[in-house]
Amino acid sequence: MLSAQEKAAILVEALPYIRKFYGKTVVIKYGGHAMVDCGLKKAVLTDVVLMKYVGIHPVIVHGGGPEITAMLQKLGIESRFVGGLRVTDEETMEIVEMVLAGKLNKEIVSLINRIGGKAVGLSGKDACLLQAVKKPGKVYQPDGTVEMVDIGCVGQVKKVNPAIVHTLINEGYIPVVAPVAVGPEGESYNVNADTAAGELAVALGADKLIILTDVEGILEDRENKNSLISVIRADDVPDLIARGIIDGGMIPKVECCTRALYGGVNTTHILDGRVPHSILLEVFTDKGIGTMVVR
Ligand SMILES: Nc1ncnc2c1ncn2[C@@H]1O[C@H](COP(=O)(O)OP(=O)(O)O)[C@@H](O)[C@H]1O
Numbered sequence: 001m002l003s004a005q006e007k008a009a010i011l012v013e014a015l016p017y018i019r020k021f022y023g024k025t026v027v028i029k030y031g032g033h034a035m036v037d038c039g040l041k042k043a044v045l046t047d048v049v050l051m052k053y054v055g056i057h058p059v060i061v062h063g064g065g066p067e068i069t070a071m072l073q074k075l076g077i078e079s080r081f082v083g084g085l086r087v088t089d090e091e092t093m094e095i096v097e098m099v100l101a102g103k104l105n106k107e108i109v110s111l112i113n114r115i116g117g118k119a120v121g122l123s124g125k126d127a128c129l130l131q132a133v134k135k136p137g138k139v140y141q142p143d144g145t146v147e148m149v150d151i152g153c154v155g156q157v158k159k160v161n162p163a164i165v166h167t168l169i170n171e172g173y174i175p176v177v178a179p180v181a182v183g184p185e186g187e188s189y190n191v192n193a194d195t196a197a198g199e200l201a202v203a204l205g206a207d208k209l210i211i212l213t214d215v216e217g218i219l220e221d222r223e224n225k226n227s228l229i230s231v232i233r234a235d236d237v238p239d240l241i242a243r244g245i246i247d248g249g250m251i252p253k254v255e256c257c258t259r260a261l262y263g264g265v266n267t268t269h270i271l272d273g274r275v276p277h278s279i280l281l282e283v284f285t286d287k288g289i290g291t292m293v294v295r
């Protein structure tokens with residue numbers, strides 16, 4: 001048990017960070033284990049509510065890939081991915097939108113509201129927040145060439161219209177965004193949630209982008225949990241990808257950190273969402289956790 005003095009010291013340690021981030025926007029990509037496990041869900045969303053009450057402006061962009069896959073499976077539809085992106089025909093798009101914008105978005109909103117925050121759920125279609133065009137899939141051939149293939153209703157974000165998010169923030173709400181974008185004809189596009197979070201962070205002029213995932217951060221050697229790389233320079237990312245150190249699902253995460261950094265976001269973090277209160281530990285304590293990607 002902590003003594004009263006130790007508890008007080010922890011609160012005092014938070015003061016410079018509260019001052020530093022007061023009034024700043026922090027975009028949080030919420031996904032992975034932290035979105036499934038009841039205890040972790042509550043811990044993450046409590047951190048978000050606490051941030052709001054101390055004057056920081058959190059904005060959540062959530063994923064839900066595993067939940068979409070499970071729903072498609074129930075309906076007898078097999079999931080297929082090209083370069084980490086779900087091949088999304090029109091029937092699949094309907095399910096994606098139902099799961100992300102209908103089910104998961106509202107569950108997150110409800111839980112935040114029960115914890116004591118004021119959350120409002122949006123999809124990228126609301127007030128044309130995320131505007132996209134069709135994105136082709138990339139297939140890397142053994143000879144090093146790249147083949148472009150049709151992967152259906154997958155969207156590349158072309159424009160972000162953040163006005164609605166600013167309005168909600170200014171009125172004291174916590175915006176919760178599902179990564180479904182709108183196309184030029186009003187059609188729906190399925191957008192990778194990491195990418196959506198990065199684009200939104202840039203458009204909002206966010207100070208920080210936090211991506212929650214199911215590993216410790218970026219590991220030098222994926223087999224060795226003690227090989228965490230604490231800080232990576234954005235310029236070094238292409239080399240780490242070329243050397244195969246960063247691979248698979250970690251590629252869109254670092255790429256969106258890089259995109260955010262070059263777009264003006266100050267710091268980006270890839271954190272272990274399996275650690276309860278990882279956001280609080282990152283934002284309010286001297287000891288940062290996970291991997292920080294910097295300019
Ligand atoms: N250098 C690395 N360090 C840690 N994980 C890595 C690395 N390179 C690739 N990965 C993989 O990236 C995965 C995280 O991406 P992903 O599964 O898409 O996460 P999420 O479901 O949280 O969006 C890890 O589980 C791991 O398998």
Ligand SMILES: CC(=O)N[C@@H](CCC(=O)OP(=O)(O)O)C(=O)O
Pocket residue numbers: 031032062063064065066068084085086096154155179190191192193194
């Ligand atoms: C185009 C594309 O692949 N979209 C993702 C959107 C959800 C997502 O990104 O969820 P996670 O963050 O949990 O992976 C999908 O359909 O799975």
